[in-house]
Amino acid sequence: MGDTTRNRHGNDNDDAKAPSSSPETVYYEGCPGCAMERKKENSTGTPYKEFFYVGVTTLASALPISALFPFLYFMIQDMHVAKNEEDIGVYAGLLGASYMIGRCFASLFWGVVADRIGRKPIIAFSMFSVVIFNTLFGLSEKYWMAIATRMLLGSLNGMLAPIKAYSVEVCRPEHHALGLSVVSTGWGIGLVVGPAIGGYLAQPAKQYPNLFSEKSVFGRFPYLLPCLFISLIAFAVLISCIWLPETLHMHKNLEREVEMYCDSEVAPHREVPHSEKKSLYKNWPLMSSIIAYCVFTLHDTAYSEIFSLWAVSDKKYGGLSFSSKDVGQVLAASGAGLLLYQIFVYRHVHKYLGSIISSRIAAVLSIPLLATYPFMTHLSGTKLGLAIYCAAVMKGAFATTILTGTCILQNSAVPQNQRGAANGISTTAMSLFKAIAPAGAGVLFSWAQKRQHAAFFPGMLLIY
DSSP: OOOOBOOSSOOSSSGGGSOOSSTTOOOBTTOHHHHHHHHHHHOOSOOHHHHHHHHHHHHHHHHHHHTTHHHHHHHHHHHTOOSSGGGHHHHHHHHHHHHHHHHHHHHHHHHHHHHHHOHHHHHHHHHHHHHHHHHHHHTOOSHHHHHHHHHHHHHHOOOHHHHHHHHHHSSOGGGHHHHHHHHHHHHHHHHHHHHHHHHHHSSHHHHOTTTOOTTSHHHHSTTHHHHHHHHHHHHHHHHHGGGOOOOOOOOSOTTSOOEEEOTTSSSEEEOOOGGGOOOGGGOHHHHHHHHHHHHHHHHHHHHHHHHHHHHHSOGGGTOOOOOHHHHHHHHHHHHHHHHHHHHHTHHHHHHHHHHHHHHHHHHHHHHHHHHTGGGGGGOOHHHHHHHHHHHHHHHHHHHHHHHHHHHHHHHHSSOGGGHHHHHHHHHHHHHHHHHHHHHHHHHHHHHHHTOTTOSSSOTHHHHO
16 A cells, blocks of 8 residues: 555654544545644644734735726726626626626536645635736726626635635634634635735826826726735735645555544534535535525625725715725725734634624614615715714624624535535625626616605616
C-alpha cells in the first residue's frame, strides 16, 4: 500500500506517539485534510492566521462586486446608452446584474470542482480572474464591453463556495460560527470598502486635477484607477495563496476511510465514496436555509444598488444630491462599523440567541429602519450626516447577522465531502437572486423617479 496510516495500537513510528482525539481516528500520510485535522486536534486555540487568510481573500473577492456603484450612474452617462436621465437606472441595473448572472451559471461547477481537487486551487484561480477581468472592466469604453467583462468576472470567480467550506474546515467546531462570521465580515467590508474605493478614485482627472491630467491614461479611462487598485489588492492576495493550507481530504484508497467529527458536534462520521452520498436536494435543513439566504441576499443587494443611485440622484427626484465621494464615505463608515460589530458583538449575539432567532430579530428590526430612508431627503447638514451614517451602520449589522446565521445553518447541514457542492448550490441560487436584484432595483428606481407626485407611495417611498 502506498499510504501509511497512523497506527492506533502504537509502534516505533514517531507518528504513533502523536495524541488522538478518538481511538478510531485514522490519519493518512500525504492527505492535506488529515494534516489539518491533526493540527486542529493538537491546538485548541483560535486559528487566527487561517482566519486572516480567509478574511483578506474574501475581501479581495468582494471588492470588485460593489466598487462600481458610486460611479455607475456617471459611467452610464459617459457611455451615452441611455436616451434620457430617467433611463440611466435601467442600464445601471443590467450592468450591476451581469456579474451575478455569470456567477449563477458557474458557482455549482466551482463548488463541485473544489470537492474534487481542493479548495486552494479554486481560490487561487478566482483571484487570478479578478486581476485580469476587473482591470479590463476599468478599460471599458463601450457598454457591451463593460457587460462582457463583468459577466466573465462573475463566472470565473468561483471563490465564495470553497471559501465558506474552508472557513469551517480550518477550525474546531466551537469556532465554526467565528469562521463563517469572518467570511461574512470580509464580504460585508468588501461590499462597503469597494464603493469607497470607487467613490474616491473614479474620475481622478476631475476630482484631483493637480495630480491627474485629462490627457493621462486615467483621464482617458476615468474608471480605470479604482479597478486597477482593486486588481493590485487581488494580485497581492493571489501571491499570499502560496501559504494557504489545503483542507480537503484526499485519500488514495477510499476503502480505508478516515473518521472525523462532523459539524453537529454530536457524533463522528466517515468520509464516504461519492456513490453513497445523500442527495443535497433532499436535505431539507440545507435547502430551507438556502431559501432564506437567497431571500435576504435579494433584499441586501437591491438595497446596495438603490442606496447608491438614490444618494447621488438630485433632490428633485427624492435623492440626496451626494457626490460619488460622499457615497464612498458613508459606505466606508458602514464598513468600519460592520468590522467592529463582527469582532466584538456578533459572537455574543450568536452564542446567546443562536443563528435562527438572531436572524429573525435582525430582519424585523430592518423594516422600521428602512422605512426612515425616504424622509432623510428633508434633512441637511449635520442632521442628515448623523441620520444616514447611523442608518447605514445599523443596516450593515442587521444584514450581516442574517447572512452569517443562514451560512452557519447551511454548513452545519452537510458533511465535509459535500460542503463545497452545498455551498456551490447556495452560491448559484444566491447569484440568481443577486442578478435579479440590481436589474429589478434599477427598473423600480427609474419608475419611482417618474412618479414623484403619485397619490400612492410617491417616489422613494415606493422603493423603501
